[in-house]
Amino acid sequence: MPSLDQLPLYLKDQIVALFPTPLQPWVGALIAIGTLCALFPALFAFTTVLERKTLARIQNRLGPNRVGPAGFLQFAADGIKSLTKEDIVPRNADRVVHFLAPFVVVVPPLLALAVLPIGRNLVALDLKETGLLYFFAVGASVEVGVFMAGWSGGNKYSLLGAMRALAQLISYELPLILSALTVVMLTGSLSLVSMVEKQSSVNFGGLYSWNVFTPWGALGFLLFLTAAAAEANRSPFDLPEAESEIIAGYFTEYSGFKFALFFLGEYLGLFAVCGLGITLFLGGWLPPFTWLNWVPSWLWFFGKLMCLIFFFVWLRGTLPRLRMDQLMQFAWQFLFPLTLINAFVAGVWHFTASWNFALRWALGAGLLALAYTLLSRPFTQAFPRRTYRFAP
Amino acid sequence: MTGSGILHGLAETAKNFVGSFTHPAERLVTIEYPEQRQTLPENSRQFPFLVFDGSDPEAGLRCVACQICEKECPPQCIYIIKSKAKKPDFVGKSQFFPAVFDIDLSVCMSCQICVEVCPFDAIKMDQEFELATDDRFDGLLFRKDRLAKPNSHFQKLHPTDATETDTRRAADLEKARAAAAKAAAAAKPATTPVTSPEASNPQPPPPTPQPPM
Numbered sequence: 080m081p082s083l084d085q086l087p088l089y090l091k092d093q094i095v096a097l098f099p100t101p102l103q104p105w106v107g108a109l110i111a112i113g114t115l116c117a118l119f120p121a122l123f124a125f126t127t128v129l130e131r132k133t134l135a136r137i138q139n140r141l142g143p144n145r146v147g148p149a150g151f152l153q154f155a156a157d158g159i160k161s162l163t164k165e166d167i168v169p170r171n172a173d174r175v176v177h178f179l180a181p182f183v184v185v186v187p188p189l190l191a192l193a194v195l196p197i198g199r200n201l202v203a204l205d206l207k208e209t210g211l212l213y214f215f216a217v218g219a220s221v222e223v224g225v226f227m228a229g230w231s232g233g234n235k236y237s238l239l240g241a242m243r244a245l246a247q248l249i250s251y252e253l254p255l256i257l258s259a260l261t262v263v264m265l266t267g268s269l270s271l272v273s274m275v276e277k278q279s280s281v282n283f284g285g286l287y288s289w290n291v292f293t294p295w296g297a298l299g300f301l302l303f304l305t306a307a308a309a310e311a312n313r314s315p316f317d318l319p320e321a322e323s324e325i326i327a328g329y330f331t332e333y334s335g336f337k338f339a340l341f342f343l344g345e346y347l348g349l350f351a352v353c354g355l356g357i358t359l360f361l362g363g364w365l366p367p368f369t370w371l372n373w374v375p376s377w378l379w380f381f382g383k384l385m386c387l388i389f390f391f392v393w394l395r396g397t398l399p400r401l402r403m404d405q406l407m408q409f410a411w412q413f414l415f416p417l418t419l420i421n422a423f424v425a426g427v428w429h430f431t432a433s434w435n436f437a438l439r440w441a442l443g444a445g446l447l448a449l450a451y452t453l454l455s456r457p458f459t460q461a462f463p464r465r466t467y468r469f470a471p
Numbered sequence: 472m473t474g475s476g477i478l479h480g481l482a483e484t485a486k487n488f489v490g491s492f493t494h495p496a497e498r499l500v501t502i503e504y505p506e507q508r509q510t511l512p513e514n515s516r517q518f519p520f521l522v523f524d525g526s527d528p529e530a531g532l533r534c535v536a537c538q539i540c541e542k543e544c545p546p547q548c549i550y551i552i553k554s555k556a557k558k559p560d561f562v563g564k565s566q567f568f569p570a571v572f573d574i575d576l577s578v579c580m581s582c583q584i585c586v587e588v589c590p591f592d593a594i595k596m597d598q599e600f601e602l603a604t605d606d607r608f609d610g611l612l613f614r615k616d617r618l619a620k621p622n623s624h625f626q627k628l629h630p631t632d633a634t635e636t637d638t639r640r641a642a643d644l645e646k647a648r649a650a651a652a653k654a655a656a657a658a659k660p661a662t663t664p665v666t667s668p669e670a671s672n673p674q675p676p677p678p679t680p681q682p683p684m
Contacts, residue, residue: 136491137484141501397484398477455473 084375087114088200111203115192122384123346124154130392137396157339164335171233172332180231181337183224184344190217191351196272198364198377210271211263214355215256218310221348222248225319228341232332240331243403244312244319250410251309251316255352257418258302261295261425262359271355275363285369289362294443295425298451300360302418304387307356309410311349314395318403353387354380413454420450513629516596518576519585521618524561528619533593535566540585540594548578549585561640562647572615577607592636595625 081089091110098106128151132142144150168177193203194210206213222245229241263269266277280288290296309316320330330341357363361383364376401409424443431439490498502509525531536553552571560566585594597620604610626633 133488136488136499139487139491139498139500141499141503144503393481393484393488397480451473459473 082375084199084377086375087198087377111193115189115203119189119192119347119350120343122350122381123343124158125151126346126388127157127342128153129388130395133389133392134396137393161335161339166335166337167332169233169332173231173233176227176231177332180224180227181333181340181344183227184221185340185347187217187220187224188344188347188351192347192354194271195351195354195358196275196363197354197380198375201364201377202272205270205272207268207270207272209269211259211269211274211355214271214351215252215259218348218351219252221344224344228330228333234332237331240319246403247309247312247316247319247406247410250407251306251414254302254410254414254418255306255310257415257422258299258306259355259359260418261299261422262290264422264425265290265429271358271363275358275365278362279365281369287362287365287367287369289360289365289367291360291362293428294440294447295421295428296360298417298447299421299425300356302414302421303356303360304390305414306410307349307352308391308394309406310352312345313349313391315398315401316406318400318406349388349391350384353384353391356387357383412457416454417450421447511598513631515598516581516583517598517600518579518581518596518602518613519574519583519594519618520597520620520624521572521615522593522595522622522625523619524622526621528616528621529568530558532568532615532619533560533591534569534572535560535591535593536569536572537590539588539590543584543588545582545584546578546580548575549573550575562644563651564647569615572618574613574618576602576611576613592640595629595632598628 091107094110095103095107128143131153132144132150135142142150143153146152146156168174191214194206194214196202225244225248226241229238229244232238262274266274268274278287278289282288286292291300308314312320330338333341357380364380366372366374366376366379424446427446428439428443431442434442487498522533523531524533536551538551538553541547541549541551550571550573551569554568554570557565558568581596583596586596602611622633622637626637
């Protein structure tokens with residue numbers, strides 16, 4: 080009888096064994112694809128309701144609470160609503176591109192989710208030499224879909240929205256990739272499975288050596304999260320799709336089911352990039368302490384994913400939107416240099432492997448704090464503390 | 472330090488989130504209509520209603536069809552037709568009454584001028600607002616039968632006003648009764664030559680109770 084940890088793998092092997100040998104790899108692949116296509120959209124449905132209810136509680140009100148127990152069937156009502164709406168294609172629209180754009184936004188995140196190790200021995204696609212590279216390549220394909228959506232509407236405002244979205248996405252690709260680069264440097268491999276395994280060495284007190292417990296890992300994780308929020312068009316970086324700014328930006332000309340597909344693609348992108356952050360920095364499917372190994376590894380992965388999603392919802396409820404120029408300035412003048420310095424500090428960490436742990440930590444944290452303070456000075460000096468001449 | 476503002480903001484929203492579960496009275500202000508309703512203050516008003524004393528809406532109606540409210544109403548939403556006959560009011564005096572008293576709710580702007588000018592405390596403001604109907608002509612034209620509500624309804628909605636009105640009307644009733652008794656006593660010696668105990672020993676009128684200040 081397999082452990083709860085290996086139960087999904089055991090079930091898959093049992094089903095695959097029922098088929099003749101030539102068909103077995105295909106059946107295995109189909110099961111993996113089917114699981115991903117069922118699991119993550121279900122998580123999307125749950126996340127939309129959770130987000131609405133969490134945002135509501137942050138804003139001192141109740142969220143949706145009429146449909147289903149405590150409102151958790153709201154996604155079904157929303158899905159039925161979006162399916163029954165009329166599918167309008169503008170007369171000036173490029174019909175083929177208009178039809179294909181939602182799919183170009185939905186399919187790449189599903190492809191990217193395939194390389195993430197969800198549990199011990201549970202990865203749909205184990206690319207041993209190119210895992211991370213494949214993830215970023217596929218993730219960047221979403222930007223083509225965004226541009227297709229804005230162009231095909233035949234509407235200059237949705238095209239403008241698409242241009243702004245594209246500028247944001249391209250600018251934030253650099254901090255995203257460079258902060259992941261530090262992990263590649265110290266793991267010595269692009270394979271995501273080996274990155275999790277590299278974090279499985281145990282320190283004092285049974286603490287697993289997650290990358291986030293190092294100075295470059297902590298800052299790298301924060302930089303990664305910021306860039307991830309911008310990649311997923313989440314608040315405070317949701318200028319491309321903000322209702323009060325540009326109606327709906329690049330998906331103004333979409334209605335009904337295609338709009339729902341864009342929504343799905345955006346959330347799947349969020350799951351993919353959060354999952355990557357967990358794999359790179361938070362130890363993937365590893366628990367924090369060795370004595371917590373009795374909890375299944377896939378449960379740890381999804382628990383961390385839900386925590387990160389909750390953090391993104393919390394951030395959405397707290398921060399106002401960034402303006403386009405503030406957004407670009409933040410990416411190029413703050414995040415990008417900081418990621419380069421982070422890579423340098425990761426190198427310093429690697430070459431001081433024989434030092435005392437506290438001294439290593441102090442050196443790395445000190446260098447990063449210095450860089451952070453110096454790089455943020457233009458932002459603080461531009462807006463000094465306000466003083467009023469006649470107020471006490 | 473850069474980023475400290477964001478941390479303060481995150482702490483505030485976390486307080487809101489946790490507080491909405493642990494201290495909902497402060498941090499969760501939603502009133503789930505229609506299962507829960509907000510208690511309205513005493514002075515809140517929606518549309519007027521006619522007050523009647525006792526249990527018979529026709530006999531106890533305070534309105535004497537003086538038509539002051541009809542004339543003072545700014546959008547002219549009140550329509551009154553005076554009756555031909557008279558009926559006694561609460562002190563016994565014969566008064567006209569409205570044969571027709573209509574208020575068009577789609578016109579009424581709830582300014583309360585009709586209430587302010589009524590000398591007979593006959594029209595007061597109601598608090599019912601769930602009056603949506605699918606007929607915008609007859610559904611929103613309230614006639615006398617729908618407008619007339621008992622004094623107990625007025626006492627429930629506006630206790631302070633009702634206490635003041637009731638005390639004043641009780642005082643008026645007492646005064647009228649005393650005047651009637653005095654008139655009856657004064658009329659008696661004109662019919663009987665024998666001096667009656669009432670005439671030789673005139674009783675002082677009972678003290679009239681003053682309305683509370």
